[in-house]
Structures are given as structure tokens and as C-alpha cells.
Amino acid sequence: MADYPAPLARLVDELRRLPGVGPKSAQRIAFHLLKAPKEEAERLAEAVGQLQQALRLCSVCNAVTDREVCATCSDASRVDRVICVVEEPHNLLAVERTRDFKGRYHVLHGALSPLQGIGPDELKVQGLLDRVRGGGVEEVILATSPTVEGEATAAYLARLLKPLAVRVTRIAMGVPVGSDLEWADEVTMAKALEGRREY
Amino acid sequence: MPPISSDALVLRSYKLGETSKVVVLLTRERGKVRAVAKGARGRRNRYHSALEPLSEVRVGLYGRQGAELYRLGECELLRSAFPAGARGLDEAMALSYFAELLDAFSLEGEAEDAVYRLALAIVAAVEEGSPVTALARYLEAWLLRLNGLYPSLDRCASCPRGLPAGSLEYHAGAHGFVCSECGPASGPALTAGTGSYLRRIFGHAPSAVGAAGEDESASLESFHRDLIRRHLERDLRSHRVLRDVARGVRGVQGTPQLDERERDSLPRERKTLP
Numbered sequence: 001m002a003d004y005p006a007p008l009a010r011l012v013d014e015l016r017r018l019p020g021v022g023p024k025s026a027q028r029i030a031f032h033l034l035k036a037p038k039e040e041a042e043r044l045a046e047a048v049g050q051l052q053q054a055l056r057l058c059s060v061c062n063a064v065t066d067r068e069v070c071a072t073c074s075d076a077s078r079v080d081r082v083i084c085v086v087e088e089p090h091n092l093l094a095v096e097r098t099r100d101f102k103g104r105y106h107v108l109h110g111a112l113s114p115l116q117g118i119g120p121d122e123l124k125v126q127g128l129l130d131r132v133r134g135g136g137v138e139e140v141i142l143a144t145s146p147t148v149e150g151e152a153t154a155a156y157l158a159r160l161l162k163p164l165a166v167r168v169t170r171i172a173m174g175v176p177v178g179s180d181l182e183w184a185d186e187v188t189m190a191k192a193l194e195g196r197r198e199y
Numbered sequence: 200m201p202p203i204s205s206d207a208l209v210l211r212s213y214k215l216g217e218t219s220k221v222v223v224l225l226t227r228e229r230g231k232v233r234a235v236a237k238g239a240r241g242r243r244n245r246y247h248s249a250l251e252p253l254s255e256v257r258v259g260l261y262g263r264q265g266a267e268l269y270r271l272g273e274c275e276l277l278r279s280a281f282p283a284g285a286r287g288l289d290e291a292m293a294l295s296y297f298a299e300l301l302d303a304f305s306l307e308g309e310a311e312d313a314v315y316r317l318a319l320a321i322v323a324a325v326e327e328g329s330p331v332t333a334l335a336r337y338l339e340a341w342l343l344r345l346n347g348l349y350p351s352l353d354r355c356a357s358c359p360r361g362l363p364a365g366s367l368e369y370h371a372g373a374h375g376f377v378c379s380e381c382g383p384a385s386g387p388a389l390t391a392g393t394g395s396y397l398r399r400i401f402g403h404a405p406s407a408v409g410a411a412g413e414d415e416s417a418s419l420e421s422f423h424r425d426l427i428r429r430h431l432e433r434d435l436r437s438h439r440v441l442r443d444v445a446r447g448v449r450g451v452q453g454t455p456q457l458d459e460r461e462r463d464s465l466p467r468e469r470k471t472l473p
Contacts, residue, residue: 112292114296120444158288186279
């Protein structure tokens, strides 16, 4: 970036740190902002600045929110007796897109990963246990990823939750809707058979 | 350029960009290699479950020989460790530990058929339902021995004498077990029972060794951990995670339900973005 003026080089360097943005894309974005009206660049800078200041974790479920308690947790129409546990805040949106789940959520902010040194202390587990101990929860759905790490996390949570006299369930694993069985791998197919249900 | 074809065990993978992964493979022919699996985290992941830790796969690697980073082409799943890991918490945690141990002891680009066969035997034993604690001690002992780090169980490390029957006295200065004439040893001391369990480990397949007694297993774990730490000059990450998980499970199972007042006194979790 030696040929660019310092402010432009700095912006390109910062943009390159973003996921999915390579050097070419970073340059393209930087020049786009340079040519754009001043207000557009200021709006973007303000939005980025607000991101860290205005957003926080919900004090109940740990989802990302701009208030003390997020919209899902303060929604009185939702069912308190079921909590769906997900790894990351964006996983919550994946469950919400089904429009079928009307319970509450709990975000762990990760999964147990011995290989990366992520243990229970790095996850938001204690809050979940507190909510269950607080009473009124009948079922906890473990919606962690279908990976070895996700399975380990689900198994760990199940061990912690079962003594608290709550029903603990795990989301099913199987063949994606609209796909062809021919292309399903053997592990997925075995899991689909294992989780088959009576018609 | 034709791909390099090899059977391999997946040791670990980490994120690369938006949709890809870097996969660390223990190949039969070329030892440990790293390869980019393009699209492995994307919507059209063609590798499916093949890149989960300790899956046995047949891979096609593209790139010039000796490259630091290959490109992963075909990846046929031969045997998945996922069902074994999904059996329970202990199995899932143990598989991650085994993968880290194999990763730490394997050298890039240096094929070690004995290590590869050992890893396959361990994964097969997990699938068969052998106790994972015993398999952990087995893998540690054999990896240390294959790397020339396990002290002899029969000969004194300081003199040509054989070791007497009974307990094994380790002396750090001699990097091995010493006889009574060469002592006093710095420790630790392994009981006669632990010694005979070790002989079973070095004489049998992993599925045939069986579980050690609680005390023997604990002393062996601590002894192996010291040897591993000294060799790697660091602790394995999974040691701490396994310890914390065990503590968490013990804590909840041994603690009665908290009342309101006790709950309020619990430390609050961080409420800022991680």
C-alpha cells in the first residue's frame, strides 16, 4: 500500500481484516467510499461506531441486542417452559426462520472444543443452569451443531441439566429437505435412520 | 499435475475465509499434511461429515510435492468416528484429546506407519466401546514409546542392571526408572500394579488391555502428562478443557439445587459482546 496516501492505505488495511474481503475487494470498497457523497461515508462510519457502543448481550439469553432484555425474551406471547439452546447468535435466527418455535432461547457463544482450548468456562452455561433452577422450565432443546464439538457440548449440557429434573432433548439429524438420498453421506443417513419416526 | 492419493485420518480443521477450512491430515504415505478444503463450510459442502476429527478418509491432494499447503480434492469417507463420539460426553472429549495428541506427536511430511496403525486401532477400540480412559493411557504410552521417550520397564536407566520386581522408581536426571543402587530417585514412583498394567499396554492390542484401577490410572495419567509436557515443552490444550468438563459435571452432580438467595450470590456472567 506504499503508493496510496496514508488515510486510503489505512482504510484498505482495515477493510482487509474483514471476513471474506481480500486485497482487491478492500481497494474497490475504499475507492467506492472515496467517490461516494460525504454523507454516505459518514453514515457508514457512524453505523460501525454504534455497533460496539449500542449493542450488548441480552441479560437473559445472551443474544445480541440493543436493550437490557432482547425482543424475544420480552415477548409475552412466547412460551417460558421451553428453552432452545444454540451455539451462536446467528443460529437463533435459523431456528426463528422456521416460525414453528415459540419458546425461549439461550445462546452459549461457542461450543466445547478441546482442540481449540474452549472449555465450559468460556461458554455461557451458568446462566442456562440458573434459568432452569429458577423454575418454570419443562424442556431444554439442545440445538448445537451436528459436529463432534456440538455433540460434546450437547452431551455436557445434558449431564448438567438432567439432575435438575428437566426434559432434555436434542434436535434431529438427517437428510436435508429437497436433496436426493443418493447424495446423502453415510453418517447423515445413519442418523436419519436412527431418528426415524412412526407414521 | 496428478493428485497425491493417500489414506488419512483427519486430525483437526480450522476456518479459512467465509466458506473454507484448512484440514490437518495424518496421511499414511506422507505423515502430517495441511490442505485447504474449499467450500467445506459453505452451503454446498461436498465433504459432508468426512472432515470431522479422526474420520478415516481417502484423499486426493493437489499441489507440488513437499508443499506447505495442499488443496484437498476428493475425500472419500472410509470410516467415521462421529458415531463413536456421539455416544456420550466421555467419548466425544476423548476423541478430541486423541486427535490433539496425534497432532502434537506427528511431524509434517514424515510418514510413520506405526503411528498411523496405532491411531486406527485406537479409533476402532473407541467404536467397540473400550473404556476411553484406558485408551488415553494406551495412546499416550505408545506415542511416547514410538518417539523414544518411554523409559525402559526392565533395565535401570543409570546402570546395566535389570530393574527389580515391584514398584518402578523414576529419576528425572536419568530420564528413566532406576534400581535401588542408583537411587534415590526423584520420583514419581509407579506401583507394581501400574508396572504390570504398562506391560499389558505394550503387549496387547488397545481393545484387549481393559481398564486400570482408579489409582493406577491416575498415577499413570500424571506420569504421562509430565513426560508429554517435557517433550512438547507445553501443555496440551485439551488437558485443561477435559479437567474443566470433569469438574463441571462433578460440581452439578454433587451440588443440591440452589435456593433463591444462593442463586443471587452467584457471580454474574459478562454481559458485553465477546
